[in-house]
Amino acid sequence: MGWVRTGGARSVAAVAAIVALAGCSTGGEDEAAPEVVVSAEVPAAPEPTASPAGEVSPAAPIDMLAVSAPGRTLVAVETDRTRLSMLPLDDLAAEPRTVETDSEILDIHTAPDGAVLLALDGAVGTLDPENGEIERIPVDGRVTAVAALDDGRLAVGVAGDDADGGSDIRILGAGGDVEATIGGIASVDDLAVTDGRLTALDRTQTSVTEIVVDEERLGLALRAGEGATELTTDHFGRILVSDTIGHEVLVHTTGDLMLRQRFPTGEAPFAVAYDDVHERVWVSLPGTNEVVGYDLGTGVGVETERFTTVRQPDALAVDPESGSLIVASATGDGVQRIPIGRP
Incomplete structure (x- = not known):
């Protein structure tokens, strides 16, 4: 996997009804009729009733995680989304290095x-985990998602400012x-x-495109x-999506975008991450x-x-080695490392 992304903008908590895709389309006039869904x-996690597995280190409330493999650095976006903490992946109890941003962080990728x-x-910010410096690439608009393409270019999602949003x-x-600009x-x-x-x-159409x-x-x-709330990828080229309302994980392949698997989880799965070492997909269940x-x-x-996890396990990551x-934990109950045995 070229990048790890396990958090996400937590503004999905809107309860207003919105329009979603009923099936699939190619963006033309033959689109399926929409239906109304709710984001x-x-x-919400209850008070813990059991001790978390593995080792737990103190940490501020965390909303998103990313791993920078070359320097073995864990980068955490705190829940106010304007402060980053950087920790050595091999010592999560170490004093974190921190850096402030001048605006809210809505997405993070490596x-x-x-x-x-x-x-x-x-802007798109490029954080160097080694020195904590952030280089800004100006973008006209509010950036909601960013990813690096294989050729070095960046793909950037930008929120609309028109009446339709x-x-x-x-x-x-x-x-x-x-x-290039691709709308629609x-x-x-x-x-x-x-x-x-x-x-x-x-998320507003609970769709992948x-x-x-x-x-x-x-x-x-x-x-x-x-x-749909969160996604990640694996080294097989699959896209794994957590369906928080439907209590499932969906597995898609690309080329011709196709749903290959779907299976039930416990109630309201949220964060999702893939372990390429043991070939496991991990899903958090904050409700339990x-x-x-x-x-x-x-x-x-x-x-x-x-x-068992720390309270409110809203972000996951995997040590790639x-x-x-x-x-x-999004409630400040710490950051947890759970060793996984070899298959």
């Missing part, structure tokens, strides 16, 4: 070179110049790059459950303060492990 809320990309208001995806060249999507809440292909998650970058257009769009691991090798998710699971 998923972040599940580029292949280890730089951490930040979606900001009016439509968003667009912009492709930025090496100097930050806009090389309601909201760009996350972006995934797999096998050179770009896919967008739209392929982005045909070379042709500057939207491709196939698929409904993603009843209330648990995290569950699934093996996808049989064509359907088979539960392999279940652990050991496969240890990192869980962060």
